[in-house]
Amino acid sequence: xxxxxxxxxxxxxxxxxxxxxxxxxxxxxxxxxxxxxxxxxxxxxxxxxxxxxxxxxxxxxxxxxxxxxxxxxxxxxxxxxxxxxxxxxxxxxxxxxxxxxxxxxxxxxxxx
Amino acid sequence: xxxxxxxxxxxxxxxxxxxxxxxxxxxxxxxxxxxxxxxxxxxxxxxxxxxxxxxxxxxxxxxxxxxxxxxxxxxxxxxxxxxxxxxxxxxxxxxxxxxxxxxxxxxxxxxxxxxxxxxxxxxxxxxxxxxxxxxxxxxxxxxxxxxxxxxxxxxxxxxxxxxxxxxxxxxxxxxxxxxxxxxxxxxxxxxxxxxxxxxxxxxxxxxxxxxxxxxxxxxxxxxxxxxxxxxxxxxxxxxxxxxxxxxxxxxxxxxxxxxxxxxxxxxxxxxxxxxxxxxxxxxxxxxxxxxxxxxxxxxxxxxxxxxxxxxxxxxxxxxxxxxxxxxxxxxxxxxxxxxxxxxxxxxxxxxxxxxxxxxxxxxxxxxxxxxxxxxxxxxxxxxxxxxxxxxxxxxxxxxxxxxxxxxxxxxxxxxx
Numbered sequence: 001x002x003x004x005x006x007x008x009x010x011x012x013x014x015x016x017x018x019x020x021x022x023x024x025x026x027x028x029x030x031x032x033x034x035x036x037x038x039x040x041x042x043x044x045x046x047x048x049x050x051x052x053x054x055x056x057x058x059x060x061x062x063x064x065x066x067x068x069x070x071x072x073x074x075x076x077x078x079x080x081x082x083x084x085x086x087x088x089x090x091x092x093x094x095x096x097x098x099x100x101x102x103x104x105x106x107x108x109x110x111x112x
Numbered sequence: 113x114x115x116x117x118x119x120x121x122x123x124x125x126x127x128x129x130x131x132x133x134x135x136x137x138x139x140x141x142x143x144x145x146x147x148x149x150x151x152x153x154x155x156x157x158x159x160x161x162x163x164x165x166x167x168x169x170x171x172x173x174x175x176x177x178x179x180x181x182x183x184x185x186x187x188x189x190x191x192x193x194x195x196x197x198x199x200x201x202x203x204x205x206x207x208x209x210x211x212x213x214x215x216x217x218x219x220x221x222x223x224x225x226x227x228x229x230x231x232x233x234x235x236x237x238x239x240x241x242x243x244x245x246x247x248x249x250x251x252x253x254x255x256x257x258x259x260x261x262x263x264x265x266x267x268x269x270x271x272x273x274x275x276x277x278x279x280x281x282x283x284x285x286x287x288x289x290x291x292x293x294x295x296x297x298x299x300x301x302x303x304x305x306x307x308x309x310x311x312x313x314x315x316x317x318x319x320x321x322x323x324x325x326x327x328x329x330x331x332x333x334x335x336x337x338x339x340x341x342x343x344x345x346x347x348x349x350x351x352x353x354x355x356x357x358x359x360x361x362x363x364x365x366x367x368x369x370x371x372x373x374x375x376x377x378x379x380x381x382x383x384x385x386x387x388x389x390x391x392x393x394x395x396x397x398x399x400x401x402x403x404x405x406x407x408x409x410x411x412x413x414x415x416x417x418x419x420x421x422x423x424x425x426x427x428x429x430x431x432x433x434x435x436x437x438x439x440x441x442x443x444x445x446x447x448x449x450x451x452x453x454x455x456x457x458x459x460x461x462x463x464x465x466x467x468x469x470x471x472x473x474x475x476x477x478x479x480x481x482x483x484x485x486x487x488x489x490x491x492x493x494x495x496x497x498x499x500x501x502x503x504x505x506x507x508x509x510x511x512x513x514x515x516x517x518x519x520x521x522x523x524x525x526x527x528x
Contacts, residue, residue, distance in 0.1 A: 046304055
């Protein structure tokens with residue numbers, strides 16, 4: 001089982017979700033996060049004082065998938081989320097030791 | 113007049129509460145709002161017991177007497193000196209709303225770091241030691257500066273430029289300097305947690321100010337209308353002035369700047385509202401918008417004091433500017449405040465031929481500054497040595513909402 005974490009532009013969430021659902025991904029967790037890679041932030045001014053905002057709002061999608069689905073999922077995310085500009089985000093892949101369904105104690109890929 | 117009274121109260125709650133509340137960090141929103149709200153309650157009690165008497169009871173040139181404690185003699189019959197067409201009780205409750213909002217303005221200077229208990233003690237004492245004498249001098253029977261009732265040095269202050277804005281604004285500066293800066297200021301970023309709340313508050317202040325200024329005519333009619341128009345025009349031109357100054361300096365006009373500009377204009381027109389014509393009101397507003405922007409954006413940064421919500425920059429500076437400009441633009445055709453022995457109107461302000469009035473304005477301004485500085489310093493010292501003024505470092509980091517009130521403003525993260 002493999003975990004995919006994707007940090008994407010907020011505006012791309014709907015497109016990525018749709019693309020993943022179309023290839024059969026059934027579960028995901030979506031978080032609102034702030035962060036940056038190489039993308040610069042911006043400056044806000046309140047009452048004459050400048051505030052630099054370098055943690056940029058992004059959306060993070062996490063999902064744990066059967067190994068067979070991983071490459072298709074990553075490709076779906078890449079196609080749906082890419083704009084070609086800095087700030088598009090990143091995908092991280094890691095191994096998962098175990099998955100358990102809380103309702104009935106089902107384990108392994110069957111729990112996904 | 114009752115409507116005007118309600119409007120002025122609304123300026124404190126929720127107007128000022130929202131305006132200030134939105135400007136502070138999320139962890140201090142309730143503490144900041146509480147500072148406005150509790151004064152609605154506490155100042156009312158003081159006013160009823162004795163503060164009205166000290167302000168408006170007959171006394172000497174500087175302070176009223178105790179004739180009206182427990183509001184004795186303040187009933188249905190009008191007080192001919194103050195407002196001959198409304199019950200004395202109406203006048204009393206209208207003035208109460210001014211007494212409430214004045215100390216609430218000071219909170220802008222010690223935001224996010226003052227102990228609630230200290231703030232209570234401070235404002236009770238301040239209300240008695242600074243507000244009541246100033247109100248008496250400018251508006252009370254026998255007051256030294258009372259233009260309407262033959263004061264020795266008549267200061268033109270229609271709705272409280274000196275009594276409300278200068279006293280609170282200057283006191284605010286003293287508080288900011290005495291208490292010291294917030295932890296982390298100015299390096300740490302502390303942007304307003306909700307410009308939305310501040311926006312709503314500012315709009316309520318603009319509308320409420322019609323009660324503040326037009327209501328100060330103490331009767332419906334042409335003077336109230338004139339004050340209403342002057343008030344509205346000054347708010348408008350000041351908003352334009354501040355926004356334009358920001359647009360030129362930063363490349364973008366901010367919402368916070370536009371609403372702050374409107375407030376600055378309203379502050380400046382407060383003493384002038386019942387004395388000037390509409391075009392000068394536009395001018396006063398525009399000057400105030402640009403001047404207060406400069407005070408807040410440049411002067412504060414240069415001197416480095418942490419007047420967190422710009423109580424001095426907007427109210428102290430704006431009020432001083434407005435009081436002086438009142439002496440410039442006041443005309444008797446709007447309000448024949450000065451009359452000769454035959455009852456004919458005399459010139460009011462400089463452009464009408466009474467340049468001497470500027471000296472009286474300066475005196476009124478000076479007394480307000482003096483009372484604000486000396487009174488506030490004395491009270492701060494007293495409160496500091498008895499119960500202490502500032503919250504502890506942990507409390508300041510935790511935030512006033514939790515440390516002073518045991519509450520959170522927004523309980524959104526953990527919903528049932």
